[in-house]
Amino acid sequence: MRAPPPPPPPRPARPKRPRPARSADDGDDDWSPSRCVRPAQRRSRSTVRRGAAKSKFQPPVKRTATVTSAETAPAASSTVSGDVQSQERRRVTTEEAAKEADRSPHRSPSPPYDFIGFTLEDQFKARHAVDTKAELLWNHIIAEFKDLGEEPPEREVFKRRRNTVNYREEEDLDDDDYIFCDECDREWEGDCPVHGPLEVVPDNKVPFDTGDPERDIKTRPEFLNPGRSKIPGANTGIWTEKALPARLRFGPYEGIVTADRRQATDSGYSWEIKKCRRVHHYVNAGDSSSSNWLRLVNCARFEQEQNLIAFQYKGQMYYRTYKPIVKGSELLVYYGDAYARELNINVQTFRKAPAAAPPPAAFVSGGSTVRCVHCDYACLGQERLDMHVKTRHGHIGRDGRHKCEWCEYSTNDVYNLSRHRLTHTGERPHRCDECGRTFTLLGNLTRHRRIHTGQRPYVCDVCGKAFTQHGVLTRHRRMHTGEKVRQCEQCGAVFNRLSHYTKHMQSHNGVKPHRCQVCSARFVERRKLTEHVRTHTGERPYGCSFCPARFAAQSNMRNHVTARHTHDYRHRCERCGKGFVALGKLRKHSERCTVTS
Numbered sequence: 001m002r003a004p005p006p007p008p009p010p011r012p013a014r015p016k017r018p019r020p021a022r023s024a025d026d027g028d029d030d031w032s033p034s035r036c037v038r039p040a041q042r043r044s045r046s047t048v049r050r051g052a053a054k055s056k057f058q059p060p061v062k063r064t065a066t067v068t069s070a071e072t073a074p075a076a077s078s079t080v081s082g083d084v085q086s087q088e089r090r091r092v093t094t095e096e097a098a099k100e101a102d103r104s105p106h107r108s109p110s111p112p113y114d115f116i117g118f119t120l121e122d123q124f125k126a127r128h129a130v131d132t133k134a135e136l137l138w139n140h141i142i143a144e145f146k147d148l149g150e151e152p153p154e155r156e157v158f159k160r161r162r163n164t165v166n167y168r169e170e171e172d173l174d175d176d177d178y179i180f181c182d183e184c185d186r187e188w189e190g191d192c193p194v195h196g197p198l199e200v201v202p203d204n205k206v207p208f209d210t211g212d213p214e215r216d217i218k219t220r221p222e223f224l225n226p227g228r229s230k231i232p233g234a235n236t237g238i239w240t241e242k243a244l245p246a247r248l249r250f251g252p253y254e255g256i257v258t259a260d261r262r263q264a265t266d267s268g269y270s271w272e273i274k275k276c277r278r279v280h281h282y283v284n285a286g287d288s289s290s291s292n293w294l295r296l297v298n299c300a301r302f303e304q305e306q307n308l309i310a311f312q313y314k315g316q317m318y319y320r321t322y323k324p325i326v327k328g329s330e331l332l333v334y335y336g337d338a339y340a341r342e343l344n345i346n347v348q349t350f351r352k353a354p355a356a357a358p359p360p361a362a363f364v365s366g367g368s369t370v371r372c373v374h375c376d377y378a379c380l381g382q383e384r385l386d387m388h389v390k391t392r393h394g395h396i397g398r399d400g401r402h403k404c405e406w407c408e409y410s411t412n413d414v415y416n417l418s419r420h421r422l423t424h425t426g427e428r429p430h431r432c433d434e435c436g437r438t439f440t441l442l443g444n445l446t447r448h449r450r451i452h453t454g455q456r457p458y459v460c461d462v463c464g465k466a467f468t469q470h471g472v473l474t475r476h477r478r479m480h481t482g483e484k485v486r487q488c489e490q491c492g493a494v495f496n497r498l499s500h501y502t503k504h505m506q507s508h509n510g511v512k513p514h515r516c517q518v519c520s521a522r523f524v525e526r527r528k529l530t531e532h533v534r535t536h537t538g539e540r541p542y543g544c545s546f547c548p549a550r551f552a553a554q555s556n557m558r559n560h561v562t563a564r565h566t567h568d569y570r571h572r573c574e575r576c577g578k579g580f581v582a583l584g585k586l587r588k589h590s591e592r593c594t595v596t597s
């Protein structure tokens with residue numbers, strides 16, 4: 001039995017980076033690029049979510065304890081005077097340090113100044129941190145040379161600007177001044193000096209503040225597409241249509257910056273941004289018009305599934321590929337344990353083989369409600385579910401001649417493949433000229449057009465009533481035959497449509513699987529959610545064919561047409577003949593109607 005959906009999840013907690021206690025030899029007390037590294041065990045929690053990949057390359061670790069901070073240098077110097085061996089050792093280490101310092105300007109600056117999202121203040125601080133460390137090193141070198149009674153080398157070898165302003169030095173560097181290098185298996189201050197910076201994949205540029213609800217999707221790089229997530233119930237996800245290498249950087253994650261925890265938590269689309277290990281603010285991507293595509297990346301359910309790592313750098317969240325990703329994969333990141341739990345992900349077994357983690361092929365929920373594991377479809381009865389799986393997911397495991405490049409779909413019919421591709425691209429090429437509504441399939445548009453043209457090709461042979469769709473006629477006929485598809489055991493209500501019965505049962509069970517991403521309101525039916533979302537977007541796709549009125553819901557448009565124009569009421573009072581569009585209204589009227597026939 002499936003538990004009811006969890007309450008709106010809180011923000012994806014930023015994966016925690018466990019910081020070991022400072023040990024004697026891991027301080028920031030000396031500097032060269034190779035020294036800005038943190039030991040491998042400081043790998044962030046988020047990176048752990050991809051397993052214990054061993055580093056292929058161990059970058060230079062601390063070479064010597066003789067290049068020290070300003071505080072420790074004099075002490076070191078005083079203890080070695082008169083000792084030739086120590087002096088020799090010091091000379092070597094000092095030379096090494098000088099070489100190291102000399103080399104350092106040629107390495108990637110730390111952090112790189114062209115890093116997207118850098119503020120001028122960030123750049124300023126970063127330069128000063130670098131300069132301070134060079135200054136400390138230089139002072140120490142001079143002390144070492146003086147100690148040996150020799151002339152120190154020209155300061156020019158450092159080729160660095162002198163530090164001219166008073167500023168807070170390396171203590172200023174926050175946790176998010178570091179970037180984890182998956183190759184080195186350790187963090188570096190800024191870019192990895194060995195493997196270089198991550199390759200920045202810029203978003204497609206889309207202006208802010210235009211209120212475009214599709215802004216998020218439009219910002220995606222061209223090789224990424226939205227599509228139904230492979231994770232049941234996760235709705236939209238992001239898929240790559242080409243193979244991606246490791247070390248790509250996406251982002252930053254865009255959204256509304258807020259310090260309001262509740263607001264951030266409610267949306268379910270917020271990352272915490274930390275400063276000094278405390279939550280400083282949130283980036284809330286709940287509103288698609290002020291966010292980018294990163295908001296659509298879902299949470300991996302188990303380690304093998306994860307292919308992106310989220311990381312904070314300079315106050316912004318980014319996603320990076322940490323391993324090659326095959327084309328046709330869904331991009332999946334790990335949101336952090338807290339959020340994962342909310343999504344019913346077993347954080348203990350996260351690292352186990354995928355077979356252990358995903359749910360069974362279909363499982364029974366709420367008594368006789370069964371759910372499809374491939375999508376968020378739910379219905380009553382296994383028979384109906386089997387039909388759904390056959391029609392919607394029948395391709396799974398099939399070895400058709402024409403294969404989808406983005407998922408496991410295959411078919412022998414090339415037309416089916418082109419139809420299927422639309423589910424990845426989100427393309428809806430067929431547009432209604434009347435109301436602008438778009439459709440993936442021409443057949444759906446043809447059916448839809450009948451709303452505007454009034455064409456009703458399916459006629460009931462008993463009462464002559466005509467319908468736009470064959471399925472609707474079939475259901476209508478049940479009124480004449482008295483056939484009831486289902487009866488609710490709890491309240492006795494009868495239904496001539498199985499889907500109505502399913503929804504009715506869901507309302508008894510309190511199951512509201514469809515949640516509004518903007519305001520978190522929940523709905524039993526997806527259709528109701530779609531209509532509700534239009535209250536946010538202002539969209540009114542249904543136009544009356546008699547007057548200029550437009551509606552967010554098709555049922556409202558139909559009711560309007562009946563009540564204002566055709567007076568072709570479905571329900572009429574048997575006593576006074578008054579017509580009603582809703583049965584409930586007729587019932588209420590009947591209680592009061594005093595007309596005697």
Ligand SMILES: C[S@@+](CC[C@H](N)C(=O)[O-])C[C@H]1O[C@@H](n2cnc3c(N)ncnc32)[C@H](O)[C@@H]1O
Nearest residue numbers: 231233234235236268269295296297298299343
């Ligand atoms: C940041 S959004 C991701 C985009 C979302 N799928 C959409 O269609 O807008 C987070 C939401 O996606 C869904 N989601 C993401 N990962 C999931 C998972 N592993 N299992 C179930 N739902 C998931 C949950 O509804 C979650 O609240």
